[in-house]
């Protein structure tokens with residue numbers, strides 16, 4: 001039996017089956033990227049609920065796996081060098097899983113680079129900007145009187161939506177076949193509903209993006225992955 005006791009996180013969130021991938025997550029746009037990928041790739045895994053409360057993400061056990069106190073993170077007992085591997089950052093995890101399985105990363109080297117490019121676009125642009133939009137438009141930051149942060153992130157979101165919409169003109173997925181880039185991008189676009197920011201960002205005018213999100217969310221593995229781990 002694989003021994004994961006070298007990972008202190010297993011003291012707080014004990015594996016039931018240490019032979020399979022351990023996922024530490026919560027069903028947010030960043031968290032569900034990994035559960036969706038695991039479902040799409042048909043990899044066996046065990047999901048542990050790590051809430052965004054300090055008692056979880058800032059616990060010493062969680063910090064031992066991700067010093068940056070953010071979900072998602074994983075341990076794969078069957079790592080690449082015959083050793084268990086721990087990983088954080090959803091983009092790094094998606095690339096790892098795609099390389100491990102050879103799935104959802106295209107079929108040529110050119111495909112792989114284009115998919116990586118759009119994955120990085122989400123990690124460096126779409127995710128951080130929409131996350132700040134949520135903070136300044138819906139959550140605590142919406143109380144701030146100075147309109148500039150709100151305007152800044154509404155403007156950036158509109159700009160990014162236009163980029164996505166144009167890229168999707170005449171194509172089903174963001175970069176060739178359905179890939180980890182779609183798994184990264186679609187949950188963030190869907191988050192505009194939760195942020196109640198569809199109207200202010202002109203979401204409905206981006207008809208390619210609207211149809212795209214519907215297409216992604218219809219996939220059975222996406223539907224399942226979006227609710228893992230269960231909130232309660």
Ligand SMILES: N[C@@H](CCC(=O)N[C@@H](CS)C(=O)NCC(=O)O)C(=O)O
Nearest residue numbers: 028030052057070071072089090091
């Ligand atoms: N770049 C990171 C971002 C992860 C992230 O922002 N996670 C949020 C939830 S969506 C979190 O854990 N927040 C808890 C905190 O910051 O204390 C990734 O993609 O994995």
